Amino acid sequence: xxxxxxxxEGPYQHQATDSAYLFTKAALEKGHEIFRVFxxxxxxxxxxxxxxxxxxxxxxxxxxxxxxxxxxxxxxxxVAAAQRRGxxxxxxxxxxxxxxxxIAPGFRISGLGQLVEGAIQSDRLVVFGD
Amino acid sequence: xxxxxxxxPYDRNSLDTAVSxxxxxxxxxxxxxxxxxxxxGGAAASKLDGCSVSVLGADIAARGIAxxxxxxxVSVIDYAGFVDLVEANEKVQSWL
Numbered sequence: 488x489x490x491x492x493x494x495x496e497g498p499y500q501h502q503a504t505d506s507a508y509l510f511t512k513a514a515l516e517k518g519h520e521i522f523r524v525f526x527x528x529x530x531x532x533x534x535x536x537x538x539x540x541x542x543x544x545x546x547x548x549x550x551x552x553x554x555x556x557x558x559x560x561x562x563x564x565x566v567a568a569a570q571r572r573g574x575x576x577x578x579x580x581x582x583x584x585x586x587x588x589x590i591a592p593g594f595r596i597s598g599l600g601q602l603v604e605g606a607i608q609s610d611r612l613v614v615f616g617d
Numbered sequence: 618x619x620x621x622x623x624x625x626p627y628d629r630n631s632l633d634t635a636v637s638x639x640x641x642x643x644x645x646x647x648x649x650x651x652x653x654x655x656x657x658g659g660a661a662a663s664k665l666d667g668c669s670v671s672v673l674g675a676d677i678a679a680r681g682i683a684x685x686x687x688x689x690x691v692s693v694i695d696y697a698g699f700v701d702l703v704e705a706n707e708k709v710q711s712w713l
Contacts, residue, residue: 488704495713502649502676503623509675513696519704611703613621614711 490514491605492524495616497532498547499540504533507615508550515558523561523605524551526594528616531568536591548591555593562594563601618642619706623649623713626661631712636664638710646694646702647672652680655687662688673699 492511496503511521526533538548555562564574570583576590590596606612620635620643632654635645645668647655652672654661671692677684684693694702703709 490703506623506648509696510699514700514703517697517700519700611709613703613709614713615623616711616713617623 488611489520489522489609491522491602491609491612493602493605493612493614493616494524494526494530494533495528495614497529498538500529501617503615503617504530504547505545507613508547508554510613510615511560512554515554521558521560522609523563523601525602525605526562526564526568527599527602528565528568529572530616531564531572531574534562534564534569534574534591534594535589537589552591552593560593564590564594564596565602566596566598569596618644618708618710619702620645621709621711622647622651622654623711625650625653626664627653632661632664635710635712636668639668644669644671644702644706646670646699648676648699649673650680652676652682655691656682657686657688671698671702 492507494504494507498504533548533551540546551562554560575585575588576596577588579596580588622632622635624631626632655670655672671694674693674695
């Protein structure tokens with residue numbers, strides 16, 4: 488079965504992103520397809536590579552990146568939410584005249600249409616948030 | 618339909634909203650702070666009367682709730698079981 492996952496909360500603030508990650512991992516382990524993970528609202532903060540959590544804590548950003556590399560996951564960050572919160576890739580840095588980027592490996596920035604497409608193309612849309 | 622509730626019934630009213638939409642065959646999955654609703658003897662436990670209820674085992678363990686403190690008839694599942702519930706229900710609603 489094909490799933491799209493929506494994540495509305497940032498890391499370390501609310502359990503939503505942990506739940507979303509563990510659900511996504513379990514679905515992949517059961518042989519399901521994750522069509523897309525869409526990060527919306529504060530969820531875009533899951534996609535900055537500049538976080539440095541304590542070594543004895545889970546690295547939420549890194550584990551998304553690793554899961555993406557392992558399963559070729561499409562991790563999409565909402566552009567409008569990203570602009571508000573300072574999540575920047577090369578294209579956004581160029582477009583908005585920023586002096587740095589911070590997007591984590593495996594993530595890309597795109598529009599809300601990607602969420603709509605995920606909902607249409609998938610059998611299930613599962614939303615995690617506060 | 619699968620109703621996913623992640624809020625404590627002692628904090629927010631999302632469980633009330635979810636239950637108000639219940640039709641025959643619906644399943645209620647309690648995750649995160651939502652699991653507090655399934656505690657035996659809790660003031661909110663009766664809200665789940667007549668409902669088919671599952672809770673995430675990891676989330677009750679994280680809150681120090683032993684399985685024998687849950688109301689009768691609750692299924693304790695893992696994330697793989699969560700995936701199965703989503704697969705089995707054509708409609709899935711997270712009551713955020």
